[in-house]
Amino acid sequence: xxxxxxxxxxxxxxxxxxxxxxxHDINMECYAGEVFGFLGPNGAGKTTTIKTVVGLLLLDxxxxxxxxxxxxxxxxxxxxxxxxxxENPEIYKFMSGRDNLKQYARMRGLDFSEIDKxxxxxxxxxxxxxxxxxxxxxxxxxxxxxxALMHKPKLLIxxxxxxxxxxxxxxxxxxxxxxxxxxxxxxxxxxxxxxxEMELMCxxxxxxxxxKMIGTYTMEEIASLSNDKYTEYIIETDDAVKAAxxxxxxxxxxxxxxxxYLKLETENxxxxxxxxxxxxxxxxxxxxxxxxxxxxxLEEVFIELTGAEGDGQVG
Amino acid sequence: xxxxxxxxxxxxxxxxKIYKKKSxxxxxVIFLAVCICFAPMAKFINNIGMKEFGAAEFDxxxxxxxxxxxxxREIENSPDxxxxxxxxxxxxxxxxxxxxxxxxxxxxxYDDANKQDIQTYTLLCKTNDWRxxxxxxxxxxxxxxxxxxxxxxxxxxxxxYGEEFEEKNALIFKIANAMDGSTEDTDSPEESIAKYxxxxxxxxxxxxxxxxxxxxxxxxxxxxxxxxxxxxIPYVESFIGIIMLMIAGGIxxxxxxxxxxxxxxxxxxKRGEILMAKYVTVISMGFLLMLLMFLVNIPMVxxxxxxxxxxxxxxxxxxxxxxxxxxxxxxxxxxMLKSVQVLITTSLAFMISSLMRSTSLAIVTGFIVNSIGxxxxxxxxxxxxxxxxxxxxxxxxxxTIYKGGASFPxxxxxxxxxxxxxxxxxxxLTAWDGFTRRSV
Numbered sequence: 001x002x003x004x005x006x007x008x009x010x011x012x013x014x015x016x017x018x019x020x021x022x023x024h025d026i027n028m029e030c031y032a033g034e035v036f037g038f039l040g041p042n043g044a045g046k047t048t049t050i051k052t053v054v055g056l057l058l059l060d061x062x063x064x065x066x067x068x069x070x071x072x073x074x075x076x077x078x079x080x081x082x083x084x085x086x087e088n089p090e091i092y093k094f095m096s097g098r099d100n101l102k103q104y105a106r107m108r109g110l111d112f113s114e115i116d117k118x119x120x121x122x123x124x125x126x127x128x129x130x131x132x133x134x135x136x137x138x139x140x141x142x143x144x145x146x147x148a149l150m151h152k153p154k155l156l157i158x159x160x161x162x163x164x165x166x167x168x169x170x171x172x173x174x175x176x177x178x179x180x181x182x183x184x185x186x187x188x189x190x191x192x193x194x195x196x197e198m199e200l201m202c203x204x205x206x207x208x209x210x211x212k213m214i215g216t217y218t219m220e221e222i223a224s225l226s227n228d229k230y231t232e233y234i235i236e237t238d239d240a241v242k243a244a245x246x247x248x249x250x251x252x253x254x255x256x257x258x259x260x261y262l263k264l265e266t267e268n269x270x271x272x273x274x275x276x277x278x279x280x281x282x283x284x285x286x287x288x289x290x291x292x293x294x295x296x297x298l299e300e301v302f303i304e305l306t307g308a309e310g311d312g313q314v315g
Numbered sequence: 316x317x318x319x320x321x322x323x324x325x326x327x328x329x330x331x332k333i334y335k336k337k338s339x340x341x342x343x344v345i346f347l348a349v350c351i352c353f354a355p356m357a358k359f360i361n362n363i364g365m366k367e368f369g370a371a372e373f374d375x376x377x378x379x380x381x382x383x384x385x386x387x388r389e390i391e392n393s394p395d396x397x398x399x400x401x402x403x404x405x406x407x408x409x410x411x412x413x414x415x416x417x418x419x420x421x422x423x424x425y426d427d428a429n430k431q432d433i434q435t436y437t438l439l440c441k442t443n444d445w446r447x448x449x450x451x452x453x454x455x456x457x458x459x460x461x462x463x464x465x466x467x468x469x470x471x472x473x474x475x476y477g478e479e480f481e482e483k484n485a486l487i488f489k490i491a492n493a494m495d496g497s498t499e500d501t502d503s504p505e506e507s508i509a510k511y512x513x514x515x516x517x518x519x520x521x522x523x524x525x526x527x528x529x530x531x532x533x534x535x536x537x538x539x540x541x542x543x544x545x546x547x548i549p550y551v552e553s554f555i556g557i558i559m560l561m562i563a564g565g566i567x568x569x570x571x572x573x574x575x576x577x578x579x580x581x582x583x584x585k586r587g588e589i590l591m592a593k594y595v596t597v598i599s600m601g602f603l604l605m606l607l608m609f610l611v612n613i614p615m616v617x618x619x620x621x622x623x624x625x626x627x628x629x630x631x632x633x634x635x636x637x638x639x640x641x642x643x644x645x646x647x648x649x650x651m652l653k654s655v656q657v658l659i660t661t662s663l664a665f666m667i668s669s670l671m672r673s674t675s676l677a678i679v680t681g682f683i684v685n686s687i688g689x690x691x692x693x694x695x696x697x698x699x700x701x702x703x704x705x706x707x708x709x710x711x712x713x714x715t716i717y718k719g720g721a722s723f724p725x726x727x728x729x730x731x732x733x734x735x736x737x738x739x740x741x742x743x744l745t746a747w748d749g750f751t752r753r754s755v
Contacts, residue, residue: 017754054581056755079583090578095335103331106324107582147578 005032006068007081007155007187008053013062015048022048023211026062030189030204032154035181037202038191041306045211046191047087050159054084067154080108083153085161089144093133097124097143100132101150108151118146122176138169145176149186156180157189162197174201195302209306225301231269232293235260235276238286246283247276261293325584325592326599333562333596342558350608353551354615357544365538379411386424401433408440414476415448416440422452445475461491482520486511510630513637521627523642540624542642544616548608552650555604556657560685563597563665564677567750571672576755586751590669594743597661605650649714655735656711660685662742669746684708696722710734 006029013026023045030036040046051057053064055071064071069078091100101115119128122142132140141161149156158177162170178201180186192198198205205222207214217225237243240255247253252263264272273290280287333339387406390399402423409420419436422428432455439447452458453466465487468474474483493507502510514522523542567590570576579589617625628639664681668674688708695703703709704723710731715721717728 051755056577056580058752058754075585076583079581082581084581086577086581088574090573090575092332092335092573092575094337095332099331099335103328104578106328107579107584109321109324 006030007032007066008157008189009063009065010049010053011063013049013052013059013064015045015052015057015060021211023052026208026211026213028206028213028216030155030187030206032187033181033185034203035177035188035190035201037198037205038189038208039195039198039205039302040191040193040208042193044193044208044306046193046208047159049208050084050157050189050191051086054082054086054157055079056086080151081154082157083148083151083155084157084159085141085144085148086157086159088163089140089147091132091140091143091147094131096131097128097135100143101128101147104147104150110151114150118150121149122146123172137164138166138172141165141169141173142176145173149180152184153186155187155189159191160193161190162192162194170197177201195299207302207305214305222301229266230263231266233262233264233269233273233290234293235262235280235290236288237280238288243280243283243285246280246285321584322588322592325589326596329566329593329596330600333566333600339562342561346554346558346604347607347611349551349554350611351615353548353612354544354619357539357547357616358619361539376411379417383409383411383420398428398430398433401430401437405433405437405440408437410440410443413440413443413445415445419448427457446470461494464494465491483515483518486515486520490515506632509632509635509637513630513639517639519628519639521624522639523624523627523629523645539620541616541620541622542624542627544620545612545646548612548646549650549653551608551612552605552653555601555608556660556685558604559597559601559657559661560664560681561678562600563661564668564681565674566593566597567665567668567746568672568674568677572674580755587747590747590750594662594665594746597665598658601654601657601661652714652717653712655713656685656688659707659711659735659738659742662739662746666742666746666749670749692722704730705734707734707738 008028008030010026010028013023014021015023026045026049038046038049048057052059053066053071055075059072066078067081069081071078091097092103095103097119098115101118102112104110105112105115115128116125119125122145124139124142124146127135127139132143135143141164145158145161148158156177161173161177165173177188177190181188181203190198190201195205199219199222202219204216204218206216235243236258237260238258240258240260243260244253244255247260247262249262254261262273262276269292273292277287277290383406387403390396390402390406393399396402405420405423409416411417419440423433423436435451436448439445439451449466449470453463453470458466468487474480474487476484490508490511493504493511496504510522514520523546570579580586627642629642629645631638631640631645660681663684664677667677667680671677688711692703692706692709695706695709701723704726709722709726710716713728713731713735716726716731721731
């Protein structure tokens, strides 16, 4: 990944609507060739940020550059490098998919031959001449993507693109976006309130909560946040209290009815659990099952991170 | 791509969006139907009018022959009548085919006709001397100034009687009537006389200045000519106003209701350009519909009513001088002046569409303003509320103001234009401000 090739740079973006401060000092950079997840609970300010970047909202304070072009001073240069879908795909339902794309091509001064290429990319070729009102939501979403990438933007911004899509649709979209970023070197920015979705799609995520930027992380960094020093094991047994006495692990062991919770150092966890099982077996404790509690999920990291700033803003 | 080319692409997009909508297609079909039906409807009305109220064929010669015979019998049966022989001689000399000879006979039969009169008329009729008739009549002491002028003019310009001079005599007769103060329309007697003289001198017998587009009345009992029908085309034109209003009301607001405004604005085109493209689309569509209306109607009217008289000019008075201009150009000019009302209503709807983002609100407001404007001004004018002159409604009918028919005293065209332009500017700037600065 070429870190120097900045497709989107946001510096000190603040936005106040009425008396309410929606965004406070947002800073982030997104690079060419990456899928950047823009993550935050509902109402955190994701859509506001995106709308400001694509020029739907006025910039009150701060500076936004797209491929080095200031979106205020060099509006046209900046916008010609941006493709985007905000909230829902914006499509004229009374026209066919092709007519919609033609509208877009005329606005951007594109050759109509670009239409077929974009349509093929999102796999809509055999339905492109149908009226959009007959499309499924997934097809509309894909048409929206085709429209947004027809002029080969260096920055593609999609606001909650997976909303309302079925798992198959999500997978297709994910593949398209990954391909665009990794093969064609587009900077794809995707917003979402679901970490699990981002996990599969993104190279980096930026987390926002309550209008403030919490930080940007690579997926590796997020993963290490979720890998704790300790791994927890759960042993199902007939007498958890007795088992706890036998193992005598102090505060690292707790018993609840028939469940025994063991907190082991991750480094030696495997040896330690083997020892524990042997010991229990020797003492005639019946063991029905042993399994490690799954490592902390990204979702939990996310909730932890946003919760600290967000104070229950979620929802 | 250059700026202008890009702008045209935006306009093209708007046209396609309008055309692809089912509702506009239906409107267009209705408009075309109205256009096509216009001429046949006029023909239908004209046929009924001619059948119901048209004058029956009148046999002038038979009437004259009968009148002469009746009078002859009457004189023969009244032996005590003064100048009996002379009168009979006059009746004998009169040729029923000649207009002036029949007039001479009528003059001779009056009670105040003396012997010399009757004998002179008899002689003139025998020698077919219409000039003598004119000069003799004009020298009579009881001859009115009006008639004196008629005889003098005919003699000077050698305009006799009979079919070949029919049009000229009709014009001379109209001038004479105007001298007495009676005119056929809203023109003053002086204006009428100037126009008739111009026609007479230029041998221009067919003209359209009496067919005022603002007066949608016609004599239904007579056969319509080309322009008689064409001047009624504002009936069709009012549909264009409705279509423009509906398009203007939806062109911005519908983008918001469809959510497509975001598609439109996430683009290198500036918001101002997008809004301007929309306005240009609405206005140019009005012109295109007008063009379509003429393209359909000129051949239709021509086919049903004939193209005779299509070259008749429109006569107008400019500083006392009569100026002939092409009637078609005059008609278009009048349409433009009449379109000011449509332009204002459309712009108002456009502003509301852009500002309030509601199609129905924009269209309804446009319709209300359109329909209450004239009555409001009429009431204000009636109650002498002079500040009404500053209202837009009092200033949109430039044609009427130009002709001096304004609702308020001393209202000038210049003032009206200032009011209209000021309103347009306010409407468009408000629309622009609302569209370019609002968050989406």
